[in-house]
Amino acid sequence: MKLLFVDCCISQRGADSRTRTLADAFLTAFRGKHPDAEAETISQETLLALKPFDAAMLNDRDALASVRAWDAPVFALARQFRAADAIVVAAPFWDLSYPTALRTYIEYISANGLTYHYDEHGCHGDCRASRLVYLTSGGDFEHEDSVGVVHWRQLAAMFGIPQFDYVFAGGLNAAPEKAPELLDAACALAAKLAKA
Numbered sequence: 001m002k003l004l005f006v007d008c009c010i011s012q013r014g015a016d017s018r019t020r021t022l023a024d025a026f027l028t029a030f031r032g033k034h035p036d037a038e039a040e041t042i043s044q045e046t047l048l049a050l051k052p053f054d055a056a057m058l059n060d061r062d063a064l065a066s067v068r069a070w071d072a073p074v075f076a077l078a079r080q081f082r083a084a085d086a087i088v089v090a091a092p093f094w095d096l097s098y099p100t101a102l103r104t105y106i107e108y109i110s111a112n113g114l115t116y117h118y119d120e121h122g123c124h125g126d127c128r129a130s131r132l133v134y135l136t137s138g139g140d141f142e143h144e145d146s147v148g149v150v151h152w153r154q155l156a157a158m159f160g161i162p163q164f165d166y167v168f169a170g171g172l173n174a175a176p177e178k179a180p181e182l183l184d185a186a187c188a189l190a191a192k193l194a195k196a
């Protein structure tokens with residue numbers, strides 16, 4: 001079992017990042033349930049070093065895809081995403097969605113012909129994972145249709161990943177005195193999801 005952890009917990013709180021605390025709660029419980037899981041982490045440094053695609057980069061990638069050169073470096077993140085059995089994405093709630101570095105990562109994993117493809121019926125996913133979990137923490141309370149949650153739900157469907165779950169640890173700045181309690185509750189929910 002291969003677990004892929006996409007660590008986009010970019011935070012001014014460093015090790016006290018609340019998003020990271022939430023992710024740790026999930027990962028600890030997941031490792032308890034799957035002690036043999038091989039975990040691979042995409043670090044914040046890797047995410048932040050990704051260059052968004054421009055036209056020339058897209059042309060180069062399309063040329064490689066047209067000859068099915070899937071072993072090319074530009075497809076490395078997509079190959080890794082495609083092969084994972086379970087995927088955890090953790091990112092803070094920024095500007096009503098998530099940090100740009102995570103959006104750029106989505107450009108790299110969305111490789112037509114590798115992680116998904118089209119046919120006359122539309123788009124079909126080609127990833128192996130049975131589940132994707134999105135973990136986020138926000139200053140405000142959770143609103144319906146939170147963009148990050150909706151986007152990752154739709155991405156999971158596009159990649160053919162049947163189970164999508166998320167935890168939104170919300171209200172952490174709205175009611176600072178209640179933040180530890182709210183975060184604890186979110187961590188408990190994440191741990192429960194990891195054991196499911």
Ligand SMILES: Cc1cc2nc3c(=O)[nH]c(=O)nc-3n(C[C@H](O)[C@H](O)[C@H](O)COP(=O)(O)O)c2cc1C
Pocket residue numbers: 009010011012013016017018019020092093094095096097137138139140141172173
């Ligand atoms: C750049 C930036 C943008 C943010 N945008 C939002 C926002 O749009 N809505 C919100 O509720 N909180 C927002 N916040 C607050 C964070 O979501 C909140 O403090 C979160 O718990 C941070 O997680 P961390 O402890 O892992 O850094 C923002 C924080 C930062 C630094």
